Amino acid sequence: MSWQRQVLRVNLSKGTCAPEPLNMEWAKAFLGQRGLATKYFVEEVDPKVDPLSPDNKLIFATGPLTGTMASTGGRYSVITKGALTGAIACSNSGGYWGAELKMAGWDMVILEGRSQRPVYLKIENDKAELVDAGEIWGKTIWFTEEHLKRKHQDPLMRISSIGRAGETGCKYAAVINDLHRAAGRSGVGTVMGSKNLKAIAVRGTKGVGNIRDLKEFMRATAAGKKVLADNAVTGQGLPKFGTQVLMNVINEIGALPTRNHRDVQFEGAKDISAEAMLEPRKTDGKPNLVTNQACFGCTIACGRISKIDEAHYTVVNKPEYWGASGGLEYEAAWALGAANGVNDLEALTYANFICNEDGFDPISFGATVGAVMELYQMGVLKEEQLGIEAPFGSAKALTYFAEMTAKGEGFGKEIGLGSKRLCAKYGHPELSMTVKGQEFPAYDSRGIQGMGLAYATANRGACHLRGYTVASEVLGVPVKTDPHTTDGKAGLVKAFQDATAVFDSAGICLFTSFAWTLQDVAPQLAAACEGDWSMENLGRVGERIWNLERQFNLRAGFTAADDNLPHRLLAEPANSGPAKGKVNELGKMLPEYYEVRGWTKDGRLKPETVKRLGL
Amino acid sequence: MMKSLHIDPVKCTGCLQCEMACSYENYGVFNPAKSRIKVFDFHETGRKVPYTCTQCDEAWCLHACPVEAIRLDAATGAKIVDEATCVGCKVCTIACPFGTINYVQDTGKVQKCDLCGGNPACAEACPTQAITYIDADWTGLDRMRQWAAKLDRQSAGHGD
Numbered sequence: 182m183s184w185q186r187q188v189l190r191v192n193l194s195k196g197t198c199a200p201e202p203l204n205m206e207w208a209k210a211f212l213g214q215r216g217l218a219t220k221y222f223v224e225e226v227d228p229k230v231d232p233l234s235p236d237n238k239l240i241f242a243t244g245p246l247t248g249t250m251a252s253t254g255g256r257y258s259v260i261t262k263g264a265l266t267g268a269i270a271c272s273n274s275g276g277y278w279g280a281e282l283k284m285a286g287w288d289m290v291i292l293e294g295r296s297q298r299p300v301y302l303k304i305e306n307d308k309a310e311l312v313d314a315g316e317i318w319g320k321t322i323w324f325t326e327e328h329l330k331r332k333h334q335d336p337l338m339r340i341s342s343i344g345r346a347g348e349t350g351c352k353y354a355a356v357i358n359d360l361h362r363a364a365g366r367s368g369v370g371t372v373m374g375s376k377n378l379k380a381i382a383v384r385g386t387k388g389v390g391n392i393r394d395l396k397e398f399m400r401a402t403a404a405g406k407k408v409l410a411d412n413a414v415t416g417q418g419l420p421k422f423g424t425q426v427l428m429n430v431i432n433e434i435g436a437l438p439t440r441n442h443r444d445v446q447f448e449g450a451k452d453i454s455a456e457a458m459l460e461p462r463k464t465d466g467k468p469n470l471v472t473n474q475a476c477f478g479c480t481i482a483c484g485r486i487s488k489i490d491e492a493h494y495t496v497v498n499k500p501e502y503w504g505a506s507g508g509l510e511y512e513a514a515w516a517l518g519a520a521n522g523v524n525d526l527e528a529l530t531y532a533n534f535i536c537n538e539d540g541f542d543p544i545s546f547g548a549t550v551g552a553v554m555e556l557y558q559m560g561v562l563k564e565e566q567l568g569i570e571a572p573f574g575s576a577k578a579l580t581y582f583a584e585m586t587a588k589g590e591g592f593g594k595e596i597g598l599g600s601k602r603l604c605a606k607y608g609h610p611e612l613s614m615t616v617k618g619q620e621f622p623a624y625d626s627r628g629i630q631g632m633g634l635a636y637a638t639a640n641r642g643a644c645h646l647r648g649y650t651v652a653s654e655v656l657g658v659p660v661k662t663d664p665h666t667t668d669g670k671a672g673l674v675k676a677f678q679d680a681t682a683v684f685d686s687a688g689i690c691l692f693t694s695f696a697w698t699l700q701d702v703a704p705q706l707a708a709a710c711e712g713d714w715s716m717e718n719l720g721r722v723g724e725r726i727w728n729l730e731r732q733f734n735l736r737a738g739f740t741a742a743d744d745n746l747p748h749r750l751l752a753e754p755a756n757s758g759p760a761k762g763k764v765n766e767l768g769k770m771l772p773e774y775y776e777v778r779g780w781t782k783d784g785r786l787k788p789e790t791v792k793r794l795g796l
Numbered sequence: 797m798m799k800s801l802h803i804d805p806v807k808c809t810g811c812l813q814c815e816m817a818c819s820y821e822n823y824g825v826f827n828p829a830k831s832r833i834k835v836f837d838f839h840e841t842g843r844k845v846p847y848t849c850t851q852c853d854e855a856w857c858l859h860a861c862p863v864e865a866i867r868l869d870a871a872t873g874a875k876i877v878d879e880a881t882c883v884g885c886k887v888c889t890i891a892c893p894f895g896t897i898n899y900v901q902d903t904g905k906v907q908k909c910d911l912c913g914g915n916p917a918c919a920e921a922c923p924t925q926a927i928t929y930i931d932a933d934w935t936g937l938d939r940m941r942q943w944a945a946k947l948d949r950q951s952a953g954h955g956d
Contacts, residue, residue, distance in 0.1 A: 249826050250816045250921070277812075284827060337829075360839060388819060388827025395824065406923065420809075471842040475811035480923035482809035486842040505842035 183245040183392050183709040184208055185288050188221075189309055191302060193376050194235060194294030198302070198309035203288050208245075209712040210795065215271045216686035216726035218242035218260040218289055222269070223729060225291075228736035232264045232368070233375040235295035241282065241341070241381065242290075244688025245710045248283035248389040248477075251402045252409055253690035255280040255477025257364075262737070264368030264375070265352045265545065265599050266618040266642040269733045272355070272369045273646070273685055274341075275476030275484075276362030278383065281339035283688075285385025296377040301329070301342070304383045314379040321345060321538045321587075322357045329382050342380030343370045344539030349589025350374065351597035353545035353620075361507025361537040362476065367619060367641050370540050398708035405693075405701050406480050412696035414656070419483035419692065420473050424511035425455035427623075434655060434664065435758020436628030437515065438621065440522045440573045441551035442614050442747075445625045445755040449524025453514050457526055464490050469526055471505045481692060485509060487530050495531035495580050507537050512645070515623035516547025521554055521579055528576035532583040539587035545599055548620035550582050552600040552612050553592075561607050567592050611748050617642035617739065626750055628760030629654050631662070631670040634770040637744045638674065640730035646691060648677040658695055665759075667766050671773035679723035686726060699723075725794040728778075728786055732796065741784035744771060798873045800932040801909070801916060803846050807926035810837055810844040817921035821912055830900065832909040833918045833927075846927055848918070849896040849909040851875055857908065860891030873932065874911040882906055 186203045204221075211217040218240040230236045239261045246254040257279030263270030282290070285306050292302075299318035300311045317325045322344040330338050340358060347354035347370035354370030355363045364370075392398045409415040418426045431437045432450035439447040451457060458470040467488070475482035487508025489496050496502040509517075509530055517529040536543040550571075556562040557571040564570050568591050571578035585593025595603055600620055604613035614621050619642025626633030631650035639647040650673055654664035662673060680699055684691045687706060699719050706714040734743075750765045775782060779790035786796070815831035823830050833848035855875045858866040865881035866888065868874075877897075882905040888897050889906060897908040909916075911929075919929040930937070 250813060250820065284829065386827070386829035388823070388825035388830060390823075390825030390827070399820075410923065473809060474842070474844070475809035477812055478816065479809075479811050480813065482811065482924075488842075504840035506839070 182711050183249060183389060184213065185283060185286050185389070185391070187287055189287050189290045189304070191290060191292045191309070191311070192294050193292060193296040193300070193311070193378060196296070196311050198311065200307070210722070211726060211729070212683065212686035212722055213244035213288065214242045214247070214256065214258045214686045214688055215260065215273070216682060216722065216729075218258065219269065219271065219726065219729055219733070221289070221291060222260050223733045226262065228733050229738065230262060232262045232267060232372055235376070237262050237372060239292040239369070239372050239376060239378075240289055241292075243279050243283045243288055244686055246705065247688030248280040249392065249402070249688075249709065250399070250478065251689060251705050251709070252406045252480040253476065253478055253693050254688050255479065256688050256690055257282060258685065259356050259364040259369040261369055261372045263619075263641060264354070264371035266367050267737060268367070268617050268641055268739060269730045270367035270369055270641050271685070272364035272366045273691070274356070274358055274362050274364040275479070275690060276359030277477045278339040278341045278358035278362070279688075280477040281383045281385045283385065284388050285383055286387045290381065292376060292378060295375065299377045299379050301380040301382060302378065303333075304381065304385075306385060306387055317379055318348065319345065322540050323360060323538050325380055326360060329380065333382070335384060338382050338384045340380055340382045342540070343373050344541075345588055346539045346541040346586060346597065347371055347374035349594070349597070351541050351586060351589060352599045352602070353542040353597070355536075355540045355542050357537055357540045363537065363540075363542070365542040366544065366644065392709050393711055394708045398705070401704040401708045405697065405705055408701055409480055409693060409696050414658070414695040415481045415693065419481050419695070422455035423473065423483045423485045425458060425485070425509060425514055427511045428454035428514060429456065430655065431624060433758075434628055435755055435760040436625040436655075436664070437519050438614070438623065438625040439519045441520065441548075441555045441612065442621070442625065442749050443555070444757065445628055445760060446758050447519040447522070447524075449522070450519060452524040453509070453518040453526050453529055458485070458487065458509065462490055464492055469530060470508060476690070479690065481690070483692060489530050489534070490527050493527040493531070494577075495528055502531065502534055506534055509533050512622050513543040513547070516544045516620075517579060518547075519623070520547050520551040522573035523576045523579050524574075525576035528580050532580050535580075535583040535587050541586060541597070544622055545620040546583070546586060546596065548614055549596050549600040549603060550579055552604050552614065553582070553596060554578070555612055556604070556607055556609060561609065614747055614749070615643055616746065617743050619643045624651055625755065626746065626765040627755040627763050628758065629664045630667050630765060630770070631664070631673055633746055633750065633765035633767050634670055634674045634774055635677065637746055637767055637771065638678075638774060640727070640734055647681060648674045649681070649691075650674055650677050652677070652695065659698060665763065667769040670770050671777050674774060675777050678727050679720060682723040682726040683719050686722070721794070725796065728790065728794055728796060732786060735785060744784060798932040799914070799929050800851065800873070800935060801848065801911070801919060802928045802930050802935045804926050804928075804938070805843055805845040807924045808835060808844040808846055809924055810835055811923065813921040813923060814846060814918035814927055817917040821917035822907070832896075832907055846918075847896070849875070850894070851909070851911070856891040856893060857888035857897045860887050862887060869910070869913075872911045872914045875908065876910045877906055877908055879903065879905045
């Protein structure tokens with residue numbers, strides 16, 4: 182049993198912190214982290230709740246492998262009803278905070294209500310208290326982390342917090358820990374801000390020791406690490422290039438959404454790629470990338486640590502941005518870059534720093550700027566209201582918007598609405614490249630058909646981390662499928678979605694799945710936890726979690742009509758590259774998907790599916 | 797042949813597998829708070845530096861201990877804390893110039909790296925060989941090899 186078997190319940194309205202035992206029956210059915218916290222959430226929260234009301238709850242949850250020697254065993258997730266989407270939200274983060282919470286003796290923290298004044302939660306092993314946050318409210322995440330460590334004279338404290346974006350109501354505010362690791366999507370940070378909760382500072386010295394079979398666990402985790410080390414992606418590609426290894430690959434296959442999805446290839450892709458980050462700059466002779474970095478327990482180490490050119494316009498006379506910090510991952514490089522037609526690597530790195538410093542999702546932000554630039558090109562939005570000229574390709578507009586969104590000022594307030602609300606407000610809802618209100622990540626589904634179905638059906642809105650069929654359709658993991666065909670994609674998407682739910686609930690990183698299948702995860706879980714963690718049962722657990730999330734969304738008011746893609750992807754063919762002439766053929770895949778899911782034609786769970794999964 | 801822990805910070809990714817391996821070896825739990833090796837993250841530069849006891853020949857901790865609880869393991873050269881003898885006075889923690897011997901609240905004793913009896917768990921767990929356990933007389937061998945190669949390339953270049 183590598184759960185700590187203890188939940189911390191914090192009522193922000195009453196100012197109380199109380200321990201309660203973990204529901205072990207649920208743990209055996211929903212594993213941990215994403216699955217288990219979602220179970221708690223749906224049991225306790227009305228699906229119709231306004232995400233920003235005190236009745237919404239916010240759960241920080243670890244998995245059974247969090248805080249162990251299993252490779253990448255340092256993850257946690259933030260579960261709530263998303264401020265951006267109104268759908269179930271679950272955003273996953275690495276760094277060190279999740280392991281620290283587990284080491285303090287907690288599987289999860291459930292936050293309910295709303296504090297009357299800004300507070301932070303301080304956890305030191307069993308002791309938890311709410312503390313006045315007056316001195317950090319209105320400040321950045323970077324300030325908050327430094328301040329709390331100094332104030333409590335504890336450099337080993339780990340902090341997860343929101344920045345000004347979360348305080349000022351940006352709909353896609355993130356929760357950030359360890360300076361630049363993000364529970365980034367769907368506005369989980371916005372919900373945290375609405376509760377007047379600034380940060381959770383944790384120090385845990387108890388450790389994780391309740392492994393079911395320690396000897397077998399050490400064997401199974403060592404075997405898992407060897408698989409990661411021997412795999413070309415997790416052993417070589419990711420440590421060297423990070424996820425940015427994809428930039429040129431996805432551009433070449435004509436699936437790099439460019440200029441708000443008008444185009445599918447970006448002429449500046451090479452300038453913002455992994456290779457460009459390694460190239461010494463002409464200005465100072467140093468590369469953008471300083472080093473790679475691991476999260477807790479991770480033997481892959483794909484994280485990017487970058488330094489901005491000190492002479493670049495974004496940081497001239499701003500030495501606070503000259504140090505090394507979290508650099509561009511593929512999604513951020515795409516959203517800040519290709520989505521806006523911007524090819525200035527240093528400007529993208531600066532915008533990314535700002536996203537981390539004040540806590541907002543670079544994907545939703547970048548994609549919303551893409552929509553703003555299109556509206557500007559169409560003459561709908563003007564320089565006077567934007568505060569700057571904003572044609573596609575303008576790095577200056579991008580970095581200006583980042584600064585304004587961080588502070589929630591000027592037109593940054595509007596960009597903080599996200600593209601769905603913004604495009605509707607300015608009369609062009611068709612220009613919002615979203616599903617269920619959440620912006621697309623970096624794969625154009627006209628050139629990768631399965632991703633269209635994965636996006637349309639993802640429970641938290643458009644997302645690559647819920648069913649990453651790119652692995653199969655582009656990279657050939659675990660088997661190669663044709664990205665241009667819809668045949669077999671319904672089953673493929675379901676398989677990826679269900680397996681992903683298990684990875685996300687175990688306490689490990691999804692990136693292990695470039696090398697690991699459930700067959701590699703099962704023995705690690707079985708050695709750590711009591712219960713049935715056979716391959717067969719894990720498959721069922723994943724499917725159960727997926728359907729639980731779906732049920733919540735249906736009860737929240739989502740229907741089959743929301744399993745859709747923007748008109749542009751369904752009707753405007755890709756205009757270059759190998760997928761030229763193609764649109765996404767969602768209509769061919771969706772009915773089959775409902776069928777393999779055991780859902781009705783209108784996307785609802787059949788009674789026998791509910792029964793089969795024990796929901 | 798005596799061996800010593802050798803640390804190459806450039807290779808360290810900050811994964812803390814070493815800290816977990818250390819606490820597992822000595823306490824049977826995964827717990828960086830109980831690790832005898834610590835990884836320092838200098839985030840301003842991106843450098844991560846594992847640091848632990850270097851097993852001084854003339855060990856300050858050993859000489860400072862009033863109850864002779866710290867002894868030399870002749871086989872490995874490690875200075876080892878005998879928990880049964882240690883009274884938790886912490887004088888050794890003051891004497892050590894490097895801070896690598898520390899008090900443990902749970903046990904009321906001090907702890908330091910003991911090289912795991914000659915098979916250090918941290919080195920075994922390190923996925924990038926940032927921590928290795930090598931011939932104590934030749935900890936500079938890798939760096940010498942790198943410079944030799946560099947010099948060789950340069951002189952070969954000049955010869956063209």
